Amino acid sequence: MNPPGKEIATPFHLRFWGVRGSIPVPGARYAGVGGNTSCVQVLSTGIGSPGSGEVVIFDAGSGIRQLGRDLVSRPNPPAVIHILFTHFHWDHVQGLPFFLPLYSPRTRLILYSAHPPEELRCVLAGQMRSPYFPVLFEQVGAKIEFRQISCSEPTQFGDLEIDAFPLHHPQGSVGFRLVHPLRTAVYATDHEHGDPGSQCGLLFKSRDADVLIYDAQYTPAEYPKRVGWGHSTWLEATQVARRADVKQLVLFHHDPEREDDAVQCIEDQAREEFAETLAAYEGLVL
Numbered sequence: 001m002n003p004p005g006k007e008i009a010t011p012f013h014l015r016f017w018g019v020r021g022s023i024p025v026p027g028a029r030y031a032g033v034g035g036n037t038s039c040v041q042v043l044s045t046g047i048g049s050p051g052s053g054e055v056v057i058f059d060a061g062s063g064i065r066q067l068g069r070d071l072v073s074r075p076n077p078p079a080v081i082h083i084l085f086t087h088f089h090w091d092h093v094q095g096l097p098f099f100l101p102l103y104s105p106r107t108r109l110i111l112y113s114a115h116p117p118e119e120l121r122c123v124l125a126g127q128m129r130s131p132y133f134p135v136l137f138e139q140v141g142a143k144i145e146f147r148q149i150s151c152s153e154p155t156q157f158g159d160l161e162i163d164a165f166p167l168h169h170p171q172g173s174v175g176f177r178l179v180h181p182l183r184t185a186v187y188a189t190d191h192e193h194g195d196p197g198s199q200c201g202l203l204f205k206s207r208d209a210d211v212l213i214y215d216a217q218y219t220p221a222e223y224p225k226r227v228g229w230g231h232s233t234w235l236e237a238t239q240v241a242r243r244a245d246v247k248q249l250v251l252f253h254h255d256p257e258r259e260d261d262a263v264q265c266i267e268d269q270a271r272e273e274f275a276e277t278l279a280a281y282e283g284l285v286l
C-alpha cells in the first residue's frame with residue numbers, strides 16, 4: 001500500500017473512491033484501505049479534470065457518495081457525468097441514491113450498462129422504490145439518459161475509448177478496457193477465474209495494459225469454499241498480470257472481512273509473484 005507517488009503528466013489517471021467488495025465496512029481496522037464499495041473515477045485532460053465539464057466513473061458503490069461531494073464542491077461542477085456499471089449487484093449500485101449530482105437540475109447523467117436501456121432504468125429505479133428509499137428515481141433533478149454499452153464496438157469518450165467485455169460472474173458482469181493512444185487500463189472486477197471463454201477474453205483485453213485492476217477478493221486458501229461465488233484470488237491476479245504482460249497490477253474488491261494488516265500481507269505475498277502489484281485503497285491515484 002505504498003502512496004501513489006508524484007503524479008506525472010499522463011493521458012489519464014484513475015482515482016479509487018471505493019475498493020471493497022460485497023458490503024461497505026466501517027471501523028478502524030478497515031480505515032487504511034477504506035470500507036466503501038466499488039467506485040473508480042477516470043481523470044484525464046479531456047474528461048474528468050476540474051473545469052473539463054465531463055466525468056467518467058466506473059460503478060456506483062458507496063464510494064461514489066464522497067466522489068459526488070467532491071464534484072459539487074468544485075467552482076464549476078461537471079455538467080456531464082458518465083457512469084458505467086459493470087453489473088447490478090448491490091455493491092455496485094447502492095451509492096447512486098447518495099450521489100449529490102443526481103439531485104441537481106444542472107447535471108446531465110448518462111448511465112451505461114451491457115443491458116438494454118430500459119432494464120438499466122428499472123434496476124436503478126427499483127432500489128429507490130418505496131419502501132426502500134424516500135425519493136423516487138423519477139423525482140431526482142438530473143437529466144438522465146440510459147445507454148447500452150456494446151461488447152463488440154468501442155465507445156468513445158473524448159480522447160478515450162472504452163471497450164466492454166464479458167466476465168465470469170453470477171448474473172453476468174463486464175470488464176472495461178480504457179484506451180488512450182498513450183496509456184491503457186483494464187477494470188476487471190467481479191470475475192471468477194476458471195471459465196475458459198471469459199479468461200481468454202480477459203487475457204486478450206489485458207495484453208500489455210499499463211494498469212490491470214483485478215478482483216482479488218479471496219486468498220487461495222479461502223477459494224475452495226467459495227467456488228461459484230463469482231470472485232477470484234490474489235494469486236490468480238498475479239498469474240493474469242504476468243501472462244498478459246501488464247505493467248501494474250491493482251488488487252481490488254477486497255473481502256469485507258479483510259482488515260488492513262491482512263490486505264498488506266496479501267500485497268506482500270502478491271509482490272513475490274508479480275513485483276508491480278498494489279492493493280487498492282481509497283484515495284489511490286494511478
Ligand SMILES: [Zn+2]
Nearest residue numbers: 021022091190
Ligand atoms: Zn461486487
Ligand SMILES: [Zn+2]
Nearest residue numbers: 089169190230
Ligand atoms: Zn457482483
